[in-house]
Amino acid sequence: MQDLSPGGAHVRAVHDEFHGDLLEVSMGPHHPSTHGVFRMVVTLDGERIVKLKPVFGYLHRNHEKLGEGTSYLGSMPYTDRLDYLCSMTNNWAYAVAVEKLAGLTVPERAEYVRVILAELTRLLNHTCLAGFLMQDCGCSGTPLMYAFREREKILDLFESLSGSRMMCNYQRFGGCRVDPPADWLARAQTLVDGYTAFLDEFEALLTGNEIVMARTQGVGCMSAALAVSAGVTGPALRATGVAHDLRKVDGYGVYPRFNFRVPLGAHGDVYDRYMIRVLEMRESVGILQQALAGLPGGPIMNPAAKLRGFRPKAGEAYGRIEGPKGEIGFYLISDGSPNPWRYRVRPPSFINLTILEDMCLGHTVADAVIILGSVDIVLGEVDR
Amino acid sequence: MNLTFALIAFLILASAVLAATRRDLIHSALLLVGNWLGVAFFYLWAGAEFVAFAQALVYVGAISMVVLFAVLLTRRMRTELPLLVATRDRVVSAVLGGAAVFGVLAVAVLRTPLDTNPAKPAGSVSMLSLGQQLMGPQAAAVLIVGVLLTVSLLGAVVLASSDADGKEGAP
């Protein structure tokens, strides 16, 4: 029955006595708008979607099993490869899980640096997402290039701090790998100071654009009940009006010390998801200003933390933080050996993706593309 | 015989015959576009410039689109398109009937002494006089055609959308 040859747009006509002739199109895994090797098997009535089946796993590389065969520290660079746009927050979430498992505390300066890097990552991710979303809407690259101009600046910062632009591998259990020097902090301050101007420019060009609004408003609506029951987190959840932000809920790290707000949507459509991210970026800029201003001195690593011969006591721990895409969590079970006995990732974009069909039904092919774009997936994390 | 005329006649007839015998409906439709273009060339050859362009605009630009739309909207997959093979009897009788009609017409045309005036210069009707004819003596006809077009458009919309809401109830 499923006579689908791999790749391309192999399609078979399904005759459905209720809907007339339907067309089954395999969008992806090689499609410019699936953000990686992702496939949607879409059944179309004209251009309207009557059925959508997400197919993933093309990028599966056994991440969790690899984690069980490697030492705790050895998994840290692998977490970079999950959501390769947000390696800093992946590192942090994993570090939180291990620190819980081992009962390690983190010096205050390291907590501040972590917040700075996490918020920079949030800016990076949301900026890219907005650019990609506009690209999916059919802009010929202009918003994307504007977004990438800012992304470059953040990546330059990451590079000079960690030695790598995307695979940062920066966090350690009990602190961070290197202490950011003063000139790095000054550069970060310059970037943060200029970011609001970029956001103003970006919003002036896009937020009120009638084509953008017509394309995104009322498209891909997600109800709050559905979002909660499906386990959706992050901006996608907050776009439906549910106030759930782990930075407020858990108050991990030093977030309770900062003054910031959580923007909430009302419709849960693509426009809300876009706007929530833009507003979150403005809040992130505020957090960054506060964190850079209040960065204390002191050590960057907990001296008690051992990197070599690290063997946490038997037990289990679940560490989670609010990543840019939602709740990124790591669940670890230790049996006292150098390797975790069980290593499990809670990837936000994978779980957010599960309700793709509910959002797409009744919309057109063109909408499916931007709905997928607004979910904000990175296949490295979806497939692991 | 005029060479241009022969070429145009060949284009018209060949495309019509091919269109009538193709099994692929899309090919038929596209060949018919060629046929309509041939007719437009004939008008051009005969000196009726305006009609030729109108023919190209309406037939190639509009009616062909409608035909292709109809084919696509009522399609199965491409392989299923030509399944509607007529029975041999029908084809044979249709061809015989057509040949008979052509015979009668041809004999009638050739036997009739037609009063012609080949010396008449081509393109003798200017755009201005055509417009004055249309807006003067033929104004009523123009109005009627306008009403007809409007009514047919509305009728088409009504026909095509009649099922939109009552679809589930229909047997």
Added chain:
Amino acid sequence: MIATLPPAESWLERFPLLVRDWITGHLPESLGWLAVSLLAIVVILAAFGLLFAYLTLAERKILGRIQNRPGPNRTGWFGLLQPFADGIKAVTKEDVVPREADAVLHFLAPVLLVAMSLLGLAVIPFGRHLLAANLEAGVLYFFAAGAATELAVFMAGWASHNKYSLLAAMRALAQLISYELPLLLSVVPVVMLAGSLSTTHIVDAQGGWTFGWIPHWHVLTPWGFAGFVMFMIAALAESNRSPFDLPEAESELIAGHLTEYSGFKYALFFMAEYFGMCGLSAMAVTLFLGGWQAPCAFLEFIPSYVWFTAKLLTLLLGFIWIRATLPRLRMDQLTRLAWKFLVPLTLLNLANAAFWSLSAGWSGPMHWVRWAIALTVVVGPFLLLGRALTAGVAPRTYRYA
């Protein structure tokens, strides 16, 4: 090319005529007409071929500038040889035809498309003495020639035997049916006021200046301005340019009807898109922007074809700028824009032009009344229909937890 020339004209203005006469002077009398026709064809092919080549470069350069990147700059000085490098690449690339494709139609589609988009250029008066075919029904000819372009897009989409291409074919048909009407209707007022379908007459009707510096171009009247804007919107849709590039739709249908094309056939499609864009822009210049007429009386010493080229390039820059700026519409929004916005507005504009023509004799204070009425007829429905079109779409305010 027209032979009549007023006596006092600079040799620059008469340059095309001089070249033509020089060439035909070497040939026997009987071959004159053939030489003139061939010359026109060669000149159009060469000029627009070169324009196409450098337009691709200009588009990439301008897009690059708008997007904070340099654009092509490696081939030749400032990348000036890039079009030729692209051409060599396109010709030498493998031409892939899918096994299941309808080979004949797959081949015919790009050929037909280029041929059709070139045909329309014959009736454009590029200068006072630069016109390939002075047809009495030139405007009608132009649109008749252009009518077949979407047919070729459909053929390409259908012949490729790819479902993305099929969807693109459907979109191309729907788009053509929707936008042919406003395109033609926005031209009708011009034809009505010029009283002719001939492109030369339409340009002549826009000659002259008020006070020597306000040209009598159609675009400077209320109905002409509205007609020009609507013509350009419909032209964007006709030439499948962003934001109406739905048949191509890179982010949705990959490349739509172009998905299964490669090498030289793809280059032909590309070429046809630019020729179509040039043709429609040239028509817009002819119909609304005074054709080859100079904007001010004292600037007439600059040859007419220079003015035409300048106006043409300005419109083409507009096409590129719009492409760099706007996202794509959805199919239903596209057709809604055509049927619920452009068609009613063009029909109203027709009445507006009729009023303008009837009130030509009004003078004194009535002159201002005439302008006020004409402007109201343009702006009022625009605002009302625009509001109806964007109903339910507005910027939102957000609350914070």
Added chain:
Amino acid sequence: MNMLQACLLLSSALFCIGLVTALSRSNTILVLLGIEIMLNAANLNFIAFWRFSPAGSAPATGVIFVLFSIAVAAAEAAVWLALVIALYRHQQNIRLQEATRLKG
């Protein structure tokens, strides 16, 4: 045989091709295309007579007749597209023989 007769023969032949198409094919679209061919054949006649007959009192009659005919053809095309779609909705195919009921 003069030019007028040649034109008339051409249009007769075209008319008969259209007739055969309309009679022999069972696909509604092809039948309608056959009718469209016949209509064009008739138009050819008008132009042929206009071009080759001696100048009469109304010199443009043939041209005007064809113009009206083209306009009517456009209207007709819109209606038959709607008919074909309605037919397809009712019986899921466009075979003319099966369209025997006036009521869906």
